[in-house]
Amino acid sequence: MNAFKLLIVFLLLSFQSCKGQTEKIKGISFVASRESITHTHTNPLVAINANYAAIMPFGFIRDLSHPEILFNTNRQWFGETEAGVKQYSKVLSDQKIKVMLKPQIWVWHGLFTGNIAMKGEEHWKQLEDSYSKFILSYAELAKQINADIFCIGTELEQFIMNRPDYWKHLIVEIKKRYDGKLTYAANWDEFKRVPFWDAMDYIGVDAYFPVSDSRTPSLEACLEGWKQHKSEISNLSRKYGKLVLFTEFGYRSVDYAAKEPWNSDRGMTQVNLVGQRNATQALFEAFWEEDWFAGGFVWKWHHNHETAGGDNNTQFTPQNKPVEALIKSYFSKS
Structure with missing residues (x-):
């Protein structure tokens, strides 16, 4: 191969590297259950064209x-x-669904982990020693199960x-144990202050x-509401030269689904399927075609698809609601 051809190959590879992945991460957050799973539980992910599960x-x-x-x-x-992680990842891999391993902390009574x-x-x-044992154990497990992404912490x-x-x-220490791609799931009001984005492969944001x-909320109102946030997110992507992943x-x-999207208050009982769909469509329209946007993980998806969600459900899951078809349509794109 002559020098000119070598130069062309080098430029193409460099361009591809800057652009990042060619296919979006079309992920779902797969809720842990009491039991093991089978293809019956993962077939619905294939049906909506998901290619990743957290x-x-x-x-x-x-x-x-x-x-x-x-x-x-x-x-x-x-x-x-750990046994559940291994079993879940095996069934998901059988279905050609890649895995992000995302160990999380739960504070009793549901208090916010950011505090x-x-x-x-x-x-x-003591906390540092305890967290190291926790996260390094799962970093080693991420290596064992060939997880494509490992999330080192959440909020x-x-x-x-x-x-x-x-x-x-x-x-x-994590990188000594796991050699795949790393991210951290920063809360929506935290992501600009994370001090170690340069050491991550993705800028991870919990996008509430x-x-x-x-x-x-109307589609148009949500799109308008995204403008300032989107500018801040894209600026951070450019600053670090990293793709943004909505963890x-x-x-x-x-x-009021788009007013405080993080709000899990049980007192919010008035079902509004249109608001959920409009807000979700606005997020896809605002981000899905951006080169600096890697994709994301829908919050959240239960293993028992047939009985999950539904028209009377007020929770986050899109299952058996109008928004599920919307997600499938976007997940059908590259």
Whole structure:
């Protein structure tokens, strides 16, 4: 091959590298259950053209200032454990669905993980030791199951802001155990302050941005509401030269779904399927065609598809609701 051809090949490879992947990540957040799964449970993912699933084992903390994380115990649901991760990933892989392993922390009573903060140096050290055991164990498991992406944490702003040196060292240790692509799932109001995006492969965002105050948000209102957020997201992508991945995105099928999309208040009981669909369509229209946008993971999808969701359901899942067909149509694109 002459020098000119070599130059052309080099330029093409460089261009492809800058553009990132050629196919969007069309992912769902696959909720852990009490039981193992079969192809019966994953066939609906194939039907909506999903090519990724996030598997989410859990660790538990007693309260926001408690330093010990309990995980992989016999008191947890099967899907929340290491054995469940292995079994789920095998069935998903059989269906040609790639895996993002996304270990998460649950604070008892559902308190927000972003507020986890210790009261003194001793407890901070204990939390660091405990989190390292938790996340490095799953980094090794990510390697074993050939996970395509490993998420090193989810919505842990105070932990990261207070202990940046620990996180820098932790990422080095993770990379010794897992050599695939890394991301961190930053909350929608946290992502601009994460100090280690340069060490990640994707800028991960849990995309619960407020985009409309309306009871039934219109497509046009949501698109308008996205403009400032989208500008900030794209600017960060350019700053670091990284693709943006929505590690979680979705809306509840309730009134005011796009006002505080993170809100899981059980008192929100008025079903609104139109608002959920409009808000979801606006997100797809705003981001799906952007070269710097890698794709994302719909929040959330239950294994028992036949009985999940439905027209009377007020929760996030799109299953058996009008928004499911919308997601399928976008997932049908490259």
